[in-house]
Amino acid sequence: MKQKKILVTGAAGFLGSHLTDALLAQFPGNSVLGIDDLSTGNLANLAHLAGEPRFTFLNQDITLPFDPGPVGYIFNFASPASPVDYDRLGPETLLVGSAGTIHMLNLARKYSAGFLQASTSECYGDPEVHPQVETYWGRVNPIGPRSVYDESKRFSEAAVTAWHRYYGVDTRMVRIFNTYGPRLQANDGRVISNFMMQALRGEPLTVYGDGLQTRSFCYVSDLIAGIVRLSQSAEHTPVNLGNPTEFTMLECAQEILSVTGSKSAIVHQPLPKDDPTRRRPDIAKARALLGWEPTVALREGLQKSLAYFQACLAAASK
Numbered sequence: 001m002k003q004k005k006i007l008v009t010g011a012a013g014f015l016g017s018h019l020t021d022a023l024l025a026q027f028p029g030n031s032v033l034g035i036d037d038l039s040t041g042n043l044a045n046l047a048h049l050a051g052e053p054r055f056t057f058l059n060q061d062i063t064l065p066f067d068p069g070p071v072g073y074i075f076n077f078a079s080p081a082s083p084v085d086y087d088r089l090g091p092e093t094l095l096v097g098s099a100g101t102i103h104m105l106n107l108a109r110k111y112s113a114g115f116l117q118a119s120t121s122e123c124y125g126d127p128e129v130h131p132q133v134e135t136y137w138g139r140v141n142p143i144g145p146r147s148v149y150d151e152s153k154r155f156s157e158a159a160v161t162a163w164h165r166y167y168g169v170d171t172r173m174v175r176i177f178n179t180y181g182p183r184l185q186a187n188d189g190r191v192i193s194n195f196m197m198q199a200l201r202g203e204p205l206t207v208y209g210d211g212l213q214t215r216s217f218c219y220v221s222d223l224i225a226g227i228v229r230l231s232q233s234a235e236h237t238p239v240n241l242g243n244p245t246e247f248t249m250l251e252c253a254q255e256i257l258s259v260t261g262s263k264s265a266i267v268h269q270p271l272p273k274d275d276p277t278r279r280r281p282d283i284a285k286a287r288a289l290l291g292w293e294p295t296v297a298l299r300e301g302l303q304k305s306l307a308y309f310q311a312c313l314a315a316a317s318k
């Protein structure tokens, strides 16, 4: 990637901003153009780059025409990603994963750029195969409340595969499992942000359903390290990245109570429709291909995230 401009879409988001930081640090000869329409991203996530001459920001919806000129690599991370956000922005979510992805693939084709697509464990839907391997095609409801996200990402995978197969674009795809850390939106409705904010406020932790559904939580620095490695590989089929240690939501609530020292109670609320009952990545492919595996356990990652959520609470109560 020598002396090339790297495009990061969704750069003001949780993952996009951490990815931008990692690219600037690891590829000192490169510049990064961060693009975001700020529909769910937050410029505060990029504020620390104000004095960085190798970084520029463009407020742009990637579904609309624009051409940044020659780029060496495109990381396509633009999309609402939390259930609350894609429920609110349903049509926008479908558009960014279809028209937006094709637009970015055409730029990669035009400039012979490398391409990495942020995909998701939601491609597996509510899975019958556990843990989820990349060869599993998934069980997704095409018209349910999650369909705007799941099908937009599944369409993105089809488009990325086609632009590679038909036009020889140098593509990669990462299926990202639940990830958390500083810069996660405090109010995005996800389990880690909800529980952290509720615990810090001394409010009850809202466990949906019986709390026995599972997720496997990856700390953001682990995920980003895997993504950068994947970007340098020649693997064109999807690769799972996530932490394979699985927790029930009740266990997750207990971890957060213990890390925050909160005395909050646990209350149960209705389980949202089509909420996957379990999720855990099989990361054998990433281990073999990239020599990658996560190193940060949930307890440690929550401790690393605590100061960030405390700052969110302080900002909210100003």
Ligand code: UDP
Pocket: 083, 178, 189, 190, 191, 192, 194, 195, 206, 207, 208, 209, 211, 213, 214, 215, 249, 271, 272, 275, 276
């Ligand atoms: N969840 C919960 N309480 C909350 C928010 C979420 O019990 O306040 C549950 C939710 O029902 C799901 C899991 O936590 O089973 C993860 O939800 P999240 O929205 O973080 O992401 P998902 O993995 O479902 O996309």
